[in-house]
Amino acid sequence: MGTSDFIYRKDNVNWTVKELDDLILIVKYLLPRGYLGLTVYPFILLKNKNLKFDEVLMNHEKIHLRQQLEMLIIPFFLFYLLEFGVRLIQYRNWNLAYRNISFEREAYANEKDPDFLKSRPFWNWFKYISVS
Numbered sequence: 195m196g197t198s199d200f201i202y203r204k205d206n207v208n209w210t211v212k213e214l215d216d217l218i219l220i221v222k223y224l225l226p227r228g229y230l231g232l233t234v235y236p237f238i239l240l241k242n243k244n245l246k247f248d249e250v251l252m253n254h255e256k257i258h259l260r261q262q263l264e265m266l267i268i269p270f271f272l273f274y275l276l277e278f279g280v281r282l283i284q285y286r287n288w289n290l291a292y293r294n295i296s297f298e299r300e301a302y303a304n305e306k307d308p309d310f311l312k313s314r315p316f317w318n319w320f321k322y323i324s325v326s
């Protein structure tokens with residue numbers, strides 16, 4: 195399967211280990227301190243290679259893949275940064291602001307459910323945008 199097949203594949207739930215493996219990049223020094231993974235569609239950047247066996251982390255990053263895909267990628271990052279700014283004003287705390295970005299709220303709330311992406315509604319993250 196070529197790379198373009200991945201990029202245009204709508205359903206990123208049932209990737210095989212090999213398929214997913216091709217999209218995982220190990221970047222020891224590129225990630226901000228304290229972060230284990232970062233998703234920039236279609237790639238998942240991980241701090242070390244053992245993390246790809248961490249099912250909760252991988253599910254978290256796959257939720258971000260889905261969010262990015264459904265927002266056509268660039269708008270995802272613009273909105274992510276914009277909301278992070280708003281949350282920083284709201285919480286005055288870097289980590290709290292990050293954890294309360296609606297994309298992160300959705301990912302953290304559902305990362306432990308391995309079947310979440312199978313039934314996740316389109317633009318589901320929007321349910322997590324409340325101010326509280």
Ligand SMILES: [Zn+2]
Pocket residue numbers: 254258297298301
């Ligand atoms: Zn996240």
